[in-house]
Amino acid sequence: MGIPITVNGRQHVVNVAADTPLLYVLRNDLQLSGPKFGCGEAQCGACTVLVGNDATPSCVFPVGAVGVQRVTTVEGLGKGERLHALQKAFLAEQAAQCGYCSSGMLMAAKALLERNPDPDQAAIRRELAGQKCRCGAHNRIVRAIRRAAQELRA
Incomplete structure (x- = not known):
C-alpha cells in the first residue's frame, strides 16, 4: 500500500x-x-x-x-534565476564552505523567518543550535540570515 x-x-x-x-x-x-x-x-x-x-x-x-x-x-526554496532570499544571502555572505550543512541551515532559517521575520542574532543562534557546521561558517550564516530577513521585510 x-x-x-x-x-x-x-x-x-x-x-x-x-x-x-x-x-x-x-x-x-x-x-x-x-x-x-x-x-x-x-x-x-x-x-x-x-x-x-x-x-x-x-x-x-x-x-x-x-x-x-x-x-x-x-x-x-528556489532554483536558478529564482533563488529564495535566503539562498541569495548565503551566496552573498559566502555562508558555505564545504556546503554539507547548507541545506539544513537554510531550512532551519526558513522555519525561523516564518515565525519571526526580524530575528536578532541571539534568536538565530538559538534556532541554529541543532545545526552543526564543521567548517566554522556560523558567523557568515548568521549574517546571511539577518540579510535575508531584511530583504524579505522590504
Whole structure:
C-alpha cells in the first residue's frame, strides 16, 4: 500500500513502510539530494526539512507521520534565476564552505523567518543550535540570515 506525500508542491505515492525515515524516501525514492545523511540521530541538522512550517530532522521522522502536511526541501526554496532570499544571502555572505550543512541551515532559517521575520542574532543562534557546521561558517550564516530577513521585510 502506498503512502501519499506532497513534497515541494508535487504529490507522490511511495511504496515504503510507514516507519521508513522521511530522509530515505526523499533521497532514495524521490531523488532529492539536498537533505543529507549526517548522524542518523537528529543531532547534526544536515537532514533538516520543513514538515508543514516546522524544521524537522528527516532522518528520524517516519514518512507515515507526515500525513497531509507538505514537505519542503531545499530544492523547493528556489532554483536558478529564482533563488529564495535566503539562498541569495548565503551566496552573498559566502555562508558555505564545504556546503554539507547548507541545506539544513537554510531550512532551519526558513522555519525561523516564518515565525519571526526580524530575528536578532541571539534568536538565530538559538534556532541554529541543532545545526552543526564543521567548517566554522556560523558567523557568515548568521549574517546571511539577518540579510535575508531584511530583504524579505522590504
